[in-house]
Amino acid sequence: MSDAIVITVDGPGGAGKGELTRRLAEALDFDLLDSGAIYRVLGYAVRKAGLALFDEESVVQEAKLLNLSFECMDDGVHVLLGGEDVSLAIRTEEAGNNASKVAAYPSVRQALLDRQRQFLKEPGLVADGRDMGTVVFPKAQVKIFLDASAEVRAKRRCLQLESKGKTADFDTVLAEIKERDDRDRNRPVAPLKPADDALIIDSSDMNIEEVFRTAAEYIMSKTALKFDI
Numbered sequence: 001m002s003d004a005i006v007i008t009v010d011g012p013g014g015a016g017k018g019e020l021t022r023r024l025a026e027a028l029d030f031d032l033l034d035s036g037a038i039y040r041v042l043g044y045a046v047r048k049a050g051l052a053l054f055d056e057e058s059v060v061q062e063a064k065l066l067n068l069s070f071e072c073m074d075d076g077v078h079v080l081l082g083g084e085d086v087s088l089a090i091r092t093e094e095a096g097n098n099a100s101k102v103a104a105y106p107s108v109r110q111a112l113l114d115r116q117r118q119f120l121k122e123p124g125l126v127a128d129g130r131d132m133g134t135v136v137f138p139k140a141q142v143k144i145f146l147d148a149s150a151e152v153r154a155k156r157r158c159l160q161l162e163s164k165g166k167t168a169d170f171d172t173v174l175a176e177i178k179e180r181d182d183r184d185r186n187r188p189v190a191p192l193k194p195a196d197d198a199l200i201i202d203s204s205d206m207n208i209e210e211v212f213r214t215a216a217e218y219i220m221s222k223t224a225l226k227f228d229i
Contacts, residue, residue, distance in 0.1 A: 005030075005124035005223060006139075008132035009215075011146035012181055012192060013096060014153030016203050016211055020146060021128040022077065023212050024219070027227055028126070032070065033119040035129030035136065036099060037079045038112060040090035041068055043098030045081060053098060056105050063102075063111040093157075093176060100180045103130075106189040130184055133195035142222045144215055145194035148204045150177050 007030070009021050018034070025032040042063055043053065051058045067082040078087045089095065102108055109131075116136050119125060127136065133143035148156075154174035161168040184192040194200050199218045203211050216227040 004120055004122045005141050005225065006120060006137045007124065007126045007142040007144070007219060008137050008140045008195075008198075009126065009128050009144045009146055010130055010132050010134070010192070010194065010198070012130075012148075012153065012177075012184065014157050014177060015146045015148040016156075016208060017128045017146050019208050020144075020211055020215060021126045023208075024215065025126040027216070028124065028225060030124040030126050031119060031121060032077055033116060033125055033127040033129075033132075034070065034077065034079070035116055035127060035132060037070075037090060038066075038068060038116065039099035039103045040095045041079060041081050041086060042066055042108070042112070043102050044086060044090050044095055046102065047098065053101050056107060059102050059105060060107045060111055063108050066112075066115070068115075093173070097176065097180060100183050104183060104187045109135075109190055130192045131190035133198050134193065135190045138195070142219050143195045143198035144218065145198040145200045146211070147200060147202050150174060150181060152204045153177055 007024060009017050011017050021032055021034070024030070042059070045066060046053060046059055046062050049062060051062065053059065069080045071078045071080055078085050079090060080086070113136065129136070133140055151174065154170055154177050157173050157177070158168035158170050201211060201214055213229050216229050219225055220227060
């Protein structure tokens with residue numbers, strides 16, 4: 001396991017972490033860990049089981065029993081809960097807010113810590129989340145913090161929802177993003193923040209190609225990995 005390389009990409013929701021980590025993992029043939037999906041699945045599982053999100057003990061027990069796996073398919077990475085494909089169900093605004101709520105419990109984060117580290121295997125792992133470089137993989141060879149203004153992230157989210165035929169109110173989405181940011185950045189355990197040795201990329205005025213090139217060039221400067229860019 002000592003030869004496995006870890007690349008962490010942390011940042012708030014809507015900054016573009018999902019697309020960047022997918023591209024990096026595909027380019028390097030690395031495994032991908034979407035830690036945000038783990039918390040989204042947990043929130044989904046808690047609600048599906050008829051449990052209350054504010055019942056910390058029940059949430060912890062659900063976390064310990066979480067039967068989660070990722071499967072790469074032609075249309076992207078699918079998330080499976082006990083064999084059920086929940087990829088679409090966990091990508092709603094409600095699922096994102098529920099994920100942020102359960103992730104705020106220190107006991108829940110501890111219960112899922114070892115589970116996340118088990119995803120690491122050779123040749124390497126690209127880990128997407130909010131505390132990948134600060135808590136889960138503090139010795140990662142490469143750490144990136146991908147950010148963007150709340151307004152830009154809200155606009156992206158609205159466009160994403162509209163592309164799926166759903167209505168989206170910008171002010172409502174913006175308020176939800178700011179609320180979640182505040183909760184994530186100010187939680188007592190593993191708050192959202194850049195690692196001291198992370199490269200900070202502000203994607204507010206960048207497209208995905210520019211973000212990918214910036215990240216790839218940084219990764220090559222820190223490791224022996226190569227990209228065709």
